[in-house]
Amino acid sequence: MIINEKRQFIPSLNQEVKTVTLQNRKHTQVTITNYGGIIMSIKTSDRRGNFAEIALGFDDVESYLDEGYQNNCPYFGAAIGRYANRIKNGQFTLDGKDYNLESNNGPNSLHGGPGGFHQKVWKMETFKEPKRTGVILTLTSDDMEEGFPGKVGVKMTYTLTFDNELVIDYEATTDKTTVINLTNHSYFNLSSMQSNVLNHLMVLYADKFTPKDKNDIPTGEIVPVNDSPMDFLLPKTIGERIADVDGRGYDHNFIINGHDDDLNIGARLVDKNTGRSLEFYTTEPGFQVYSGNYLDGSLQRDDITFTENYGICFEAQKFPDSPNQDHFPSAILKPGEKYRQTTLYKFGITDK
Template sequence: MIINQNKKFIPELNQDIEIVTLQNRKHTQVTITNYGGIIMSIKTPDRRGNFAEIALGFDEVEDYLTKEYQNNCPYFGAAIGRYANRIKGGLFSIDDKEYTLNCNNGPNSLHGGPKGFHQKVWDMETFKEPKRTGVILRLQSDDMEEGFPGLLNVKLTYTLTFDNELVIDYEAETTKKTVVNLTNHSYFNLSNMQTPVLKHQMVLYADRFTPKDENDIPTGEIVSVNDSPLDFLLPRYIGDRISDVDGRGYDHNFVINGFPGDLNLGARIIDESTGRSLEFYTTEPGFQVYTGNYLDGSFKRDDVAFTENYGICFEAQKFPDSPNQTHFPSPVLSPGEKYKQTTLYKFGLTE
């Protein structure tokens, strides 16, 4: 059911912003705003029945609009587009025509550029059915916005089910040949926000990954995770080998086991202290695992500072820099085609 729906005038945007809270029969709550398509909050019970926050973010929309947040944006809970992850040099070609993107991550374009979908105000409507409830968000992205060709019509459907699943369905259509790669950037922490995620147990259903260079661009290889810090084929703590990873933690694209297009299980995490579990499913060929490596405590909620490794993201995606790496799954969308993909998060408890 929809337990709360309101509009709030935001002076910085000079318009009303909508905020909706969904709740299912298990009392799981999900709060979504049409600013940036952001999942602001997810509350689930622990093994003792105590409800607490499991997603990083803010209670007020205004906090996503501060200069500090915008200049050091961690994309808490945001809808990401037009192209999730990085495109090398902000350049790519379609049919021998080169396109130049607005860069915002050193020499690269990241998450659609400086004014990506995470900063857009989407049209929102709600729906309620016997066993599920949710919101539908729509956005029209102009031709050549941030450098991407084609007018792109995007539809996101966020659904909270009676089976304690949060489902995100993505659809998009274009007027010109373009590249599309959409995702959600929610950070999860199952510990009642008491500790970083280093003591969460994790399994990744991915036996390969795409190595990257010093600018986080794939080298073009697809290699096995065996005998590396990225091997989570069997359960182990996220922090066990995190210091062995180049950089400050995990920020890697994994190649999911299974057939792209099927809804495949990609990851499972468990927090033993609370009994909470989370499963991540996707129809995409890959997913980025990111452990909040650059969180520094600047952002907080309820006096809990989000420090390094305080959350983990599972970002369903085509591979980074796919427009420039033709042996990767193609992100090209042509007129008359429909981009479709699904992400599912299943919330649970362990014994």
């Protein structure tokens, strides 16, 4: 059911934004705004029946527009496009033509650039069906917006089901050959925000990953996780070997085992203290695991301060820098084709 709909004029945007809260029969609540397609809140039950927040974000849209947030944007819950993750040096060649994007992450273009989909006000409508409720978000991205070719139409459907699943279905079309790679950037913390996520147990259904260079661009190699700090084939706490990871923590692309364009499980997360569990599924060949390495304590929700490792992201994707690496899954979309992708988060409770 839809338990709350709010419209609000935001002077800094000079337009109205909408916020919708969905609830299912298990009382799970998901709040979404059409500014940035952001998932602002996810509240679920623990094993004792206590409902609490499990997603990093804010209770009001204005906080996402605050200068402190914008200056070091962590993309809390945001829709990401046109290209999720990084493109090396903000450059790629398509059909013999060179394209230059704005670099907003060192030398690289990150998450569609500074004016990406996370900054757009989407059109929003709600729907209600017997076993599911949701919102449909649509957006038109003009030719050469942020340097990307093609006028692209995007549709995202966020659905909360009776089976305690949050499903995001993506569609996109273009009038000119382009590259596209969409994702959601929600940070999860199953502890009711009582601690960071380093003690969460995690399984990754990925026996390979793509190593990266000092600028976070894949080297082109595809490497087995083996017994490295990337090995989560069996349950381990996120913090068990995070200190052994080059850089500040996990921010790596993992390759789905047996990817076949259907929904495949990518990750499972459990907080033993609350009993909450999360399963992540995707139709994409890869997903970025990001352990909130750059959360610096400058952002808060109520009395909760978002410090390093306070959330974990599972970002469904083509591989980072795919437009520049021919042996990676193609991110090319041509006129007459339709981009489709589905991400599913399943919430549960476990005794283990």
